[in-house]
Amino acid sequence: MDDADSPERFPASFPPRKIRGKSVRGRLPETEAEQNQVCGYIVVGGWVKTWFEHMLEIERRRFGLMGKSPGDVNQRMKGAATLYEEWLIKNKSVDQILRENPRLTELWPEGKDHAHLYGRPLAFYQQLQKLNLAAAWSRVKVPALILHGQFDWIMSREDHELIAQYVNANQSGAARFVEVSDMGHTFQHYLNFADAFHGKEAPFDRKSVHLIIDWLNQQQPKTRQR
Numbered sequence: 001m002d003d004a005d006s007p008e009r010f011p012a013s014f015p016p017r018k019i020r021g022k023s024v025r026g027r028l029p030e031t032e033a034e035q036n037q038v039c040g041y042i043v044v045g046g047w048v049k050t051w052f053e054h055m056l057e058i059e060r061r062r063f064g065l066m067g068k069s070p071g072d073v074n075q076r077m078k079g080a081a082t083l084y085e086e087w088l089i090k091n092k093s094v095d096q097i098l099r100e101n102p103r104l105t106e107l108w109p110e111g112k113d114h115a116h117l118y119g120r121p122l123a124f125y126q127q128l129q130k131l132n133l134a135a136a137w138s139r140v141k142v143p144a145l146i147l148h149g150q151f152d153w154i155m156s157r158e159d160h161e162l163i164a165q166y167v168n169a170n171q172s173g174a175a176r177f178v179e180v181s182d183m184g185h186t187f188q189h190y191l192n193f194a195d196a197f198h199g200k201e202a203p204f205d206r207k208s209v210h211l212i213i214d215w216l217n218q219q220q221p222k223t224r225q226r
Contacts, residue, residue, distance in 0.1 A: 040219055041144040042212060045152055045185040047159045048137055048166070051129040054155070055084045061153045062109070065197040079107050087122075088129045094122065137166040144175040145215045147208065149183030151196040176215065180208050 047054055059080045063073045083104045086097045094114040098105050110117055117125055144167050148160040160177055167175035182189055182205060189205040190196040 038142055040142050041140065042147070042215075043144065043160065043163060044147045044187065044208075045149065045155045046146070046163065047155050048133045048162050049159055051125055051131075052084055052088045054159075055088065056080060057156050058154060059084075059107075059109075062197075065153060065193060076107060079104050083107055088126065091126065134162070134166065137163050138170070140167050141171045141174065143219050145212065146175055146177045147183075147211065148177070148179050149185060149188075149196075150179060150181050151183065151190045151193050152185045153193055153196055154185045178211060180211065183208055 049057075056077070060073060060077055063076050064070075068076065079101075082101065083097060086092045086101075087094060094108065098108065098114065108114070115122060144164070146160045146164045148155065148157050157179060164175040164177035182191065182202075184190050184196045184201075187204075187208050188196070189202045190200070191202055195202070
């Protein structure tokens, strides 16, 4: 399981196959041979739409959490739609976009840094835009636990519901979607959206770990039959 870091004990008898991933770092198996090695997925703070759609959704949430009025949020979204279309769809550099449209400068999340976003090179997100995760998830037929935090302002609940919908269309009941109360983007514990936005974590809540362990235990009889 990618990025697993918990003091809890996972089922020792669980088959040594792959279960993954978290946020943008998990990826689906690309080849039939890889798919045959995977017995299940645990998704935490994931996504399935295009990255262009994701950027529009996160920007609307970001503007709101910054305290902008509803009308100002809508006005800003008009500029955000132009900014991210020029970058992710038309493949222009951020420098070029902001030179041609100076009014968009204040909307760029990283200020004067036009080479990175959220600490990663911009090319990384252009690669994400080229992915078709909806098509990939539509091929998954193994069990999947889809977790979304109540206070995850980064990824939308709808993305997680869609992942579960796509998997269940292939294998009825294979995917389980859970909205985890008081959880942030990836297992953090927050008391409200404002705290999540500002990174003010509360003491760790083990309920997400117990959810995963319970689900793994439930999968053991199924995986032995594969």
